[in-house]
Amino acid sequence: MNYWLIKTEPSVFSWQDLLKKGRTDWDGVRNYQARNNLKLMQKGDLCLVYHSNEGLCVMGIAKVSKAFYQDPTTDDERWVAVEVKPQRTLKHPLSLQTIKQDDILKEMVFVKQQRLSVSPVTADEFNRVVMLGA
DNA sequence: GCCAACGTTGGC
DNA sequence: GCCAACGTTGGC
Numbered sequence: 001m002n003y004w005l006i007k008t009e010p011s012v013f014s015w016q017d018l019l020k021k022g023r024t025d026w027d028g029v030r031n032y033q034a035r036n037n038l039k040l041m042q043k044g045d046l047c048l049v050y051h052s053n054e055g056l057c058v059m060g061i062a063k064v065s066k067a068f069y070q071d072p073t074t075d076d077e078r079w080v081a082v083e084v085k086p087q088r089t090l091k092h093p094l095s096l097q098t099i100k101q102d103d104i105l106k107e108m109v110f111v112k113q114q115r116l117s118v119s120p121v122t123a124d125e126f127n128r129v130v131m132l133g134a
Numbered sequence: 135g136c137c138a139a140c141g142t143t144g145g146c
Numbered sequence: 147g148c149c150a151a152c153g154t155t156g157g158c
Contacts, residue, residue, distance in 0.1 A: 007156090009156090031141075032141090033141095052155080052156060053155085053156060053157080056156090056157075096157080113140095114139070114140090114155075114156065115139070115140060115141080115154080115155050115156070
């Protein structure tokens with residue numbers, strides 16, 4: 001099982017929207033590195049869902065419910081989507097500020113590569129987020 | 135709203 | 147294949 005962090009702008013699609021819908025195509029990724037990460041996701045992998053631009057915090061954990069398939073928002077075969085379902089909401093959403101101040105979490109790929117919208121998370125990092133936020 | 139970081143495009 | 151110009155992301 002692998003862990004990931006996926007970003008979304010809450011004004012476009014928020015964690016609350018995901019809770020309401022119960023599932024969603026995680027689509028619209030148009031960056032090769034992020035796309036490659038989507039292709040590596042397997043059913044059952046867990047994703048930290050982060051609000052970018054507004055909120056700036058990890059809101060909850062989603063589970064990959066379908067491995068990658070053609071991105072339904074484009075005919076361009078280069079791009080893929082995965083399906084995710086909400087798994088749990090963090091009682092204490094974890095702010096970027098907190099993440100940057102934490103010795104374990106500040107090493108996350110997500111912190112170091114600001115613009116990457118889908119990034120890998122280690123088991124240690126994932127467990128740390130759960131410990132601080134659950 | 136600004137701007138740093140960085141990805142993409144296109145001329146040569 | 148290099149690199150300048152340009153566009154986008156996302157924190158502040």
